Amino acid sequence: MVGLDMQPITVPPPSGQRVHARCDLLGHAPYSDDAQGLFRPYLGAGYRATLDRIAAWMSDAGMSVRVDAIGNVVGRYEGIAPDAPSLLIGSHVDSVRHGGRYDGMLGVILGIEVVAAFARVGRRFPFALEVIGFGDEEGSRFPAAMLTSRTVAGVRDGFDLSMVDGDGISLAAALAEFGLDLAAIDDARIAPGRVLAYVEAHIEQGPVLEAEGRAVGVVSAIAAQHRYRVTMQGMAGHAGTMAMHLRRDALAAAAEAIGTVERIGRAGPADLVATVGRLEVLPGAANVVPGDVMFTIDVRAGTNAVRDAAAGEILSEIRDIAARRDIVLGVALQQDLDATPCDAHLTELMEQAVVDVTGAPARVLVSGAGHDAMVMAHLVPVSMLFIRCEKGISHNPAEAVSTADVEVALRTLTDFVCLFERHC
Secondary structure (H helix, E strand, C coil): CCCCCCCCCCCCCCCHHHHHHHHHHCCCCCCCCCCCCCCCCCCCHHHHHHHHHHHHHHHHCCCEEEECCCCCEEEEECCCCCCCCEEEEEEECCCCCCCCCCCCHHHHHHHHHHHHHHHHCCCCCCCEEEEEEECCCCCCCCCCCCHHHHHHHCCCCCCCCCCECCCCCEHHHHHHHCCCCHHHHHHHCCCCCCEEEEEEEEECCCCHHHHCCCCEEEEEEECEEEEEEEEEECECEECCCCCHHHCECHHHHHHHHHHHHHHHHHHCCCCCEEECCCEEEECCCCCEECCEEEEEEEEEECCHHHHHHHHHHHHHHHHHHHHHCCCEEEEEEEEEECCEECCHHHHHHHHHHHHHHHCCCCCEEEECCCCHHHHHCCCCCEEEEEECCHHHCCCCCCCCCCHHHHHHHHHHHHHHHHHHHHHC
């Protein structure tokens, strides 16, 4: 088979500073749907502008670029032989409301910069390098998360195109409006054997690396998650005339339930966390006893067993609360993600890359946050690199990383690719 042109391309030297600046550029309009901060929901106007910008940067780095059938942006830098399987590097480009500039996006831009570093000197590998920006990891628009990585990995069970966002727009309608062919969605699935491994760089979203004075860390596993949508239906009534002993106050019931979630989360092992992150109250008037409440429960742990035990205890107590207060209870499981170990061999290579770059043994840790890597593990071996973030803050406009740490991450990922060539 004829090899590809090995000529270098004209791009500036690889730079953590450029990665940092690009993430900052994408942190505001027109790359956000919120003029006051960052909110980049899947398939929105800011999302479209972001994909256009990322595609341009991918092209500048020597990649061919496409938007796949589910709306991910994908850049490909061919290997020595055309159409070789790829090493896939990526993360997500969507954000939560009032989000930070580096969550997800840092991993995508780092991937582009890694490819640019090799393209600049004309170096190619027995495998292609691909960079993917997943469109929906956060679930900040539709009531499900990781829609696009689930499609790519071929684990789209329970994926309902009729689900609607807060404005009543269905996923099917949003995809069509974006210009995607609903009949071709499954074309985004990667066939077995077409990708050798998936690598994701991401801010830690926690305080461990900062506390230990480390720029980067290596992820050994991703915690198990359950996410529920809970509804409580009581009876709305006049706040001045409804006697206390006759009330079916949905908010009071929810408040007791929320306290239960926190209590069980605090009483469990150190790796268990339980969160109520969203609460909606209707009718929402100061002089009306609340009749309807919706809230979410997020339960995570390092193992499925710990997660399942805690979730079971929480739901059992909430059912008791609802029955005692004469509240109609609804519970829907919206996300069920097993604990995901990263591939042992790739973890060793990433640890070695950290040693090569920093001169110190790598800090290995479990991710409490979910990532597209845990979905991609259904398809290929995965590895993750964490980058220190200031005070562990994430999903917040105060999210921050240093240029020096981004530079370390860039060098580590570049070294990892070279180690992958030699050992895989």
